[in-house]
Amino acid sequence: MKSATMNAIICTQYGAPEVLQLQQLPKPTPKANEVLIKIHAASVTRADTIMRTGMPYIGRLFLGLTKPKYPVTGTGFAGEIEAIGEAVTQFQPGDKVFGESVFGSGTHAEYLCLAEDALVTKIPENTSYDEVASICDGPLTSLNLLRDKAKIQPGQKVLIIGASGALGTAAVQLAKHFGAEVTGVCSTTNVELVKGLGADHVIDYRNVDFTENGQTYDIIYDTVGKSSFSASKGSLTERGIYLSPVMGFRLLLQMIGTSIFGKKKVLFDATGFRPVPELRPLLQELKGMMEKGKLKTVIDRYYPLAQVAEAHRYVDTGRKKGNVVIRVG
DSSP states (O other): OOOOEEEEEEEESSSSGGGGEEEEEEOOOOTTTEEEEEEEEEEOOOHHHHHTTTGGGGGGGHHHHOOOSSSBOEEEEEEEEEEOOTTSSSSSOOOEEEEEEOSSSSBBBBBEETTSSSSEEETTOOOOOOHHTTTHHHHHHHHIIIIIISSOOOOOOEEEETBBBHHHHHHHHHHEEEEEEEEEEEEEGGHHHHHHHHHSSSTTTTTOGGGSOOOEEEEESSSSSOOHHHHHHEEEEEEEEEEEEEEHHHHHHHHHHHSSSSSSOOOOOOOOSSOOHHHHHHHHHHHHHHHSSSSSOOOEEEEEGGGGGHHHHHHTOOOOBBBBEEEEE
């Protein structure tokens, strides 16, 4: 009897989007503690493009030194549970779920097996697969950084650089949810989008340099790594925080230095590296916000599974608004 197969995108070497190839692989079978998920939607994020290129090199310690350790690409997903292992108690076939798979089975595939205690949960009421496929990228990262790392407080002034991207669109909504006065930085074409998400002020970086506007902020959240602590330092309040999800050697040195000297701090955290038990409460909180209509997903473009490479090319341009979704089903 011929074994079942599935379509999947694989990456067997680091490089440009051309290294991504559509292939047929064996359809996975769930172990006793696993669920088999038929994927309907997945995300393509900036983190995915970093994994594809293997840059910066320090990331290869986790991804694979000379080639990707996990060939099937993709991390965020949404889909339906098709089968469960004999020891699974939290899910049933037919459950609609979403979550993230990091450093293991990729989500740019028709099927995925995950342990039931992985970062996976049921989809919020009245939401679609497309809307939740990317929640573990922008919203989860921004919630972790703003609330858990920067300890955002009501009334604080928060500047969000890259406010129209995946992390930025989530950050604007989350910062407003926590009672902050929010200023978004974006390009001319995205000003209305960022205003519509609730930003109190929007700076068009093509016309205004926030470092020269005379304003100071309690938190500067650089979602895209386009600025720097050195450039932003003068725009921070006395005990202000420069927050970034983009690690580099310079940022690492500044984070270490400011932890010892000075009142202004540089903070970084790799959200995806946090243990699942720490991430699950954050994901449940985001799920609750979506159910109450307090968090919405901004989707820029959709691509079919066969065009994941094209999705990567678009993300590489740095011009996406919100999220890019792969429709797998």
